[in-house]
Structure formats: C-alpha cells, structure tokens
Amino acid sequence: MAEELRIVLRNYGKIDPLKIDDYIAQGGYKALEKARTMDPKALIEEVKKSNLRGRGGAGFNCGQKWSFAYQAPGDEKYVVCNADEGEPGTYKDRLIMENDPHTLLEGMAICAYAIGAKKGYIYCRGEYPHVTKILKTAISQAKEKGVLGDFDIEVRMGAGAYVCGEETALIESLEGKRGEPRFKPPYPPSEGLWGKPTIVNNVETLANIPVIVEKGAEWFASIGVPSYPGTKVVTLTGDVNNRTFFEVPTNTTIREVIYKLGGGIPGGKKFKAVQIGGTSGAFIPESNLDTPIAFDNMAAIGATLGSGAVFVLDETRQIVDTVSQITKFFEHESCGKCAPCREGTARSAEIMEKINAGLGSQKDLNLLQKLGRVMSYSCLCGLGQAAMIPALSTIEHFRADYEAKFV
Amino acid sequence: MDYRKILSDHANVPGGLVEAFHAVQAELGYLPKEVVGEAAKVFNIPASEAYGVATFYSMFSVKSRGKNVIRLCESAPCHVAGAAEVVNALERELGVKMGESTPDGLFALEFTQCVGQCQATPVITINGKPYLDVKPAQIPSILSEYRK
Numbered sequence: 362m363a364e365e366l367r368i369v370l371r372n373y374g375k376i377d378p379l380k381i382d383d384y385i386a387q388g389g390y391k392a393l394e395k396a397r398t399m400d401p402k403a404l405i406e407e408v409k410k411s412n413l414r415g416r417g418g419a420g421f422n423c424g425q426k427w428s429f430a431y432q433a434p435g436d437e438k439y440v441v442c443n444a445d446e447g448e449p450g451t452y453k454d455r456l457i458m459e460n461d462p463h464t465l466l467e468g469m470a471i472c473a474y475a476i477g478a479k480k481g482y483i484y485c486r487g488e489y490p491h492v493t494k495i496l497k498t499a500i501s502q503a504k505e506k507g508v509l510g511d512f513d514i515e516v517r518m519g520a521g522a523y524v525c526g527e528e529t530a531l532i533e534s535l536e537g538k539r540g541e542p543r544f545k546p547p548y549p550p551s552e553g554l555w556g557k558p559t560i561v562n563n564v565e566t567l568a569n570i571p572v573i574v575e576k577g578a579e580w581f582a583s584i585g586v587p588s589y590p591g592t593k594v595v596t597l598t599g600d601v602n603n604r605t606f607f608e609v610p611t612n613t614t615i616r617e618v619i620y621k622l623g624g625g626i627p628g629g630k631k632f633k634a635v636q637i638g639g640t641s642g643a644f645i646p647e648s649n650l651d652t653p654i655a656f657d658n659m660a661a662i663g664a665t666l667g668s669g670a671v672f673v674l675d676e677t678r679q680i681v682d683t684v685s686q687i688t689k690f691f692e693h694e695s696c697g698k699c700a701p702c703r704e705g706t707a708r709s710a711e712i713m714e715k716i717n718a719g720l721g722s723q724k725d726l727n728l729l730q731k732l733g734r735v736m737s738y739s740c741l742c743g744l745g746q747a748a749m750i751p752a753l754s755t756i757e758h759f760r761a762d763y764e765a766k767f768v
Numbered sequence: 769m770d771y772r773k774i775l776s777d778h779a780n781v782p783g784g785l786v787e788a789f790h791a792v793q794a795e796l797g798y799l800p801k802e803v804v805g806e807a808a809k810v811f812n813i814p815a816s817e818a819y820g821v822a823t824f825y826s827m828f829s830v831k832s833r834g835k836n837v838i839r840l841c842e843s844a845p846c847h848v849a850g851a852a853e854v855v856n857a858l859e860r861e862l863g864v865k866m867g868e869s870t871p872d873g874l875f876a877l878e879f880t881q882c883v884g885q886c887q888a889t890p891v892i893t894i895n896g897k898p899y900l901d902v903k904p905a906q907i908p909s910i911l912s913e914y915r916k
Contacts, residue, residue, distance in 0.1 A: 446884055447881070447882060447884075448882070449843035449844055449845060449881065449882035449886070450843070450844065450845045450882065450886045451882070451884065451886070452884040452885065452886055452887065455884050486884070487790075487825075487827045488880075488882075488883045488884055488893070488896070489884065490896045517783075517786070517787065518786075518787070518790055519786075519825075520786060520789070520790065520825030520826070520827040520828055521825050521826035521827035521828075521880065521881075522824065522825050522826065523881060534786060535783050536782075536783040537782075537783035537784055537785035537786050537787075537811070537821070538783075538785075538817075538821060539820050539821055539824040540824060540825070541824075555782070596886060596887070598845035598886045598887075598889060599844075599845055599848055599849075600848070604886075604887055604888070604889075605887055606887070636844070640843060640844055640882075670886070672844060672845055674848070678848060683844055683847065683848060686842070686843075686844055686847045687844055689842075690842075690843060690844070690881060693881065694881065696824075
C-alpha cells in the first residue's frame with residue numbers, strides 16, 4: 362500500500378495543458394464521445410454504480426445527484442463546476458485545472474449530456490486569476506475543435522469569500538449577488554441557478570467522470586474503500602517533510618500519508634496532531650492514524666475527509682494557539698446571514714482568544730462545547746455547522762493543552 | 769476605460785454584477801461610491817443591494833487603497849509556518865500597519881485567508897501574484913520590484 366494512483370491527475374506532467382491536441386493524444390474527449398452514444402439514463406446509472414461520491418467534502422453519490430436533475434422537469438438546466446477551492450491547506454483543484462483543464466471540461470460536458478443541460482459555468486475562486494486564463498484558453502480550443510458540441514461553458518471568478526464553496530452560496534454569487542447560502546430544500550438539482558435544475562460538482566469529482574465512462578463503473582468501484590471508492594488527492598502542509606500533494610487510493614491510511622508519502626515529521630520531532638479536510642476538520646490524535654482516508658471511515662472517528670487537506674502538527678506546536686487562529690478564520694468568513702453562525706463564530710473566537718491569552722478557565726471550555734453543540738444543528742449551512750469542530754475535537758483529544766493555559 | 773462603459777458592457781450578462789465589479793476594480797484599484805451607485809442603475813437593483821455585493825467580497829474594496837495590493841495569508845498552514853514574522857517585516861518595511869496603505873499610494877497591506885499555494889508556506893500575493901516560502905529577509909527585495 363501507500364502507493365500513488367493517478368486518476369484525476371493522470372495527465373499531470375504528461376501534457377501541455379494549453380494544447381488540446383496533447384489531451385486528445387492521451388485519449389481525451391473519447392469518453393465524451395462514448396457517453397453521447399449512451400442513453401442518458403444508462404449513463405447516470407453507470408456513474409451511480411461507480412459509487413463516485415462528491416470530492417468537495419459532502420460525499421454525496423454523484424450519479425444520484427445527477428439523477429435528481431435529470432428527473433427535474435424543465436428544458437433549461439445548468440452544470441456548475443465548483444472551483445471555489447477555499448479550504449485552507451487545499452490546492453488539489455488548482456493542480457487539476459492548471460495541469461489538465463480539458464479533463465474538467467470533458468467531465469462537465471458528460472454531465473451536461475446526462476442531465477440535458479446546454480450551459481455550464483466554472484466558478485473559479487478569485488485567488489486563482491492565472492487558472493481562469495488557462496480555463497478560458499481551454500474552452501476556446503474545445504469550441505474551435507467542436508468537441509463540446511452545443512454545450513457552452515463560461516468561467517466566472519469569485520471575489521474572496523470562503524462561504525461561496527457552499528453550493529447555494531456559490532449559485533447566489535453566480536447570479537451576481539452576495540454569496541449567502543439559501544434555505545434548503547429546494548436543493549439545486551431541482552431549483553438551482555436562476556431557479557432551474559442545476560448540478561454543482563467539485564473539480565475533482567468532475568475530473569473522475571471521463572475515466573469512469575471510459576473504464577466502467579466496476580473498475581472504479583473496485584479501487585480503494587468500497588463505500589468511498591477511487592482516489593483522493595491529498596495536500597500536505599505543516600510539519601511534514603514532503604510538503605506536497607499525492608493522489609492515493611482511498612484505502613490508504615492517514616499514517617501512510619504522513620509517514621510513507623509525507624516522509625514523516627522534520628527534525629526527528631514527534632507527532633502531535635493532524636487536521637484533515639481543511640480548517641473545518643477535526644484534529645486527529647496518534648491513536649487514530651490507522652484510519653483510511655475515506656469518507657465513512659473518517660466519520661467513524663469523529664473526523665471528516667473534507668477536501669483532503671492534511672495539516673500536520675509536531676509536538677512543539679501550540680494546539681490552543683492554532684485553534685484560536687482557526688476560530689478567527691470562521692469569524693471572518695461567516696457571511697452573517699444566520700444568527701447562530703454570525704454570533705457563534707464571533708463568540709468562539711473571543712473565548713478562544715481569552716483562553717489562548719492565559720485568562721480562561723474550565724467554565725470557558727464548557728461554554729465552547731455548548732456553543733459548538735448548538736451551532737452544529739442550528740446554523741444554516743455547513744460553514745457554521747462545522748466551524749466548531751476544530752475546537753471540539755481538540756478539547757476532546759488534547760484537553761491537557763487547554764488546561765495548561767488556564768488561569 | 770470609463771467605468772460607465774465597463775458597467776454598461778456587463779448590463780446584459782446574466783448575474784454580471786460581480787464580473788463588472790472585478791473589471792472596474794482592475795481599472796481603478798477599488799470601487800468608488802459613484803461606481804456602486806451607477807452599477808445599481810445599470811443592473812436595475814437598489815443601491816443598497818449593489819453596495820451589499822461590493823462589501824460582501826473580501827477582494828473588493830470600497831475605499832481608495834494603495835496601487836499594489838499585498839495580501840498576506842493568515843490561515844493555519846501559513847500561521848504555523850511563521851506568517852506573523854512576515855507581517856512584522858512588511859509593516860516595518862512599509863511603515864504602515866496591516867489594513868493600511870502607504871502615504872505614497874504605492875502599497876496596500878491586507879490580510880487574506882488561504883490563497884491555495886500551501887505547498888510553500890508562508891505565502892503573500894501582490895496584485896494576485898503569489899510569492900512562496902516567504903522569509904522576512906526577502907521582503908525588501910520583493911517590494912523593490914514594485915518600486916521601480
């Protein structure tokens with residue numbers, strides 16, 4: 362185990378991303394051709410059978426999502442690619458778009474054919490201006506070659522709002538409004554962009570599609586952990602020797618990611634904690650490192666797979682200081698639409714700052730835990746619901762670090 | 769280009785307000801009050817709504833700021849990699865605090881969250897261009913590129 366397997370990054374370093382002919386020479390756009398010979402229903406069934414689950418963090422069955430949009434009545438439907446990668450420590454979608462933009466376009470075009478959409482949008486975060494250029498070049502090449510048929514794709518740029526990674530907030534932003542999440546239901550596959558049936562899929566999810574269509578659902582379903590098959594692109598940050606990215610089958614364990622691929626902790630220091638899935642993820646102690654990096658396995662240890670960011674902390678790191686910084690992040694990124702998140706993120710940042718300054722007590726920890734519980738079920742979207750996971754998980758696993766800071 | 773022209777060019781783009789603001793800001797460096805007011809007219813929405821959009825996104829500024837926008841990532845991976853020392857170096861070199869602009873109008877200093885270049889932390893961006901693995905000692909030479 363612990364070997365790389367490149368599916369979404371299969372063309373990384375092998376092609377010139379600005380040359381469509383390079384992509385075609387690697388068999389690119391063959392899957393789209395094949396998909397278009399299939400009945401859309403059968404195509405969706407195939408994607409469903411592959412058990413590909415959303416790589417943006419929510420882990421929903423991709424084919425099932427598509428089937429909702431397929432069944433939704435209406436002639437006007439949309440495919441939206443969520444390229445608003447804002448989860449700190451994550452840059453997997455950038456890698457895919459920078460190195461193989463056509464795989465994304467092909468995945469979108471297959472989705473469009475399946476659900477009956479004629480128009481697609483790529484919502485790319487504003488922090489990636491160079492990526493939007495690459496995407497626009499790729500789209501114009503694809504149009505020139507005629508490979509997309511009557512499917513049109515437009516690139517839109519975000520403007521610095523973490524919450525826009527949430528699919529309904531993203532849709533609001535695409536509509537030119539403040540990127541505030543909508544009440545759900547209705548979900549986007551029935552009422553999304555401009556009220557029309559819309560599929561919002563993450564870049565990594567869509568990049569899997571051409572390969573699944575080409576090699577079949579069974580092939581894909583046999584890779585990694587059966588409940589979350591395929592690969593995951595992980596990006597390693599913090600105290601790890603190889604601060605880089607890897608694409609690995611989902612049955613790879615956290616320990617293998619950190620110690621085999623990541624080369625372990627620098628300077629012979631000991632491991633303290635790892636936060637997986639981005640800044641809203643749980644901090645995981647040594648005792649849980651043998652967990653595979655798959656959705657349900659991570660959930661079983663009270664953690665999340667999220668975006669696949671792997672943020673390692675060595676024994677010298679101050680957990681409380683790091684979590685305090687993270688609560689500031691959520692205070693900053695809360696959109697303010699719902700009170701539990703707007704107030705909760707501000708109060709948690711305030712309490713964490715107090716504890717970090719050495720002015721806290723057990724009473725503050727109790728308050729944080731209560732606040733976290735309330736936010737987990739009362740906040741409108743995933744941002745607020747997950748915002749307290751770093752604090753709650755570190756209180757659970759690293760309580761001594763907090764107590765050492767008490768008055 | 770005149771901001772009125774930029775705005776009217778986007779008038780028929782579905783959901784084009786965010787794109788229009790990007791385009792105006794690329795030209796003017798920020799979104800002055802009259803731009804937000806004109807955008808409301810062009811897109812046929814209340815001025816409050818246009819202002820709401822202009823102030824929602826962290827990359828848009830409704831205040832005048834330095835020409836070269838320096839943004840420093842304060843997310844956790846950059847935080848543990850020593851972002852605070854880079855903050856000190858930037859503030860010292862420019863003589864202003866985070867959130868301020870230099871009196872000569874050359875630089876604006878802002879915090880940002882993750883910019884997705886986490887393979888080489890800490891990271892700053894200047895006008896969107898990322899600088900990786902930034903050491904405090906490199907700050908003067910990085911800034912000199914923009915002082916020419």
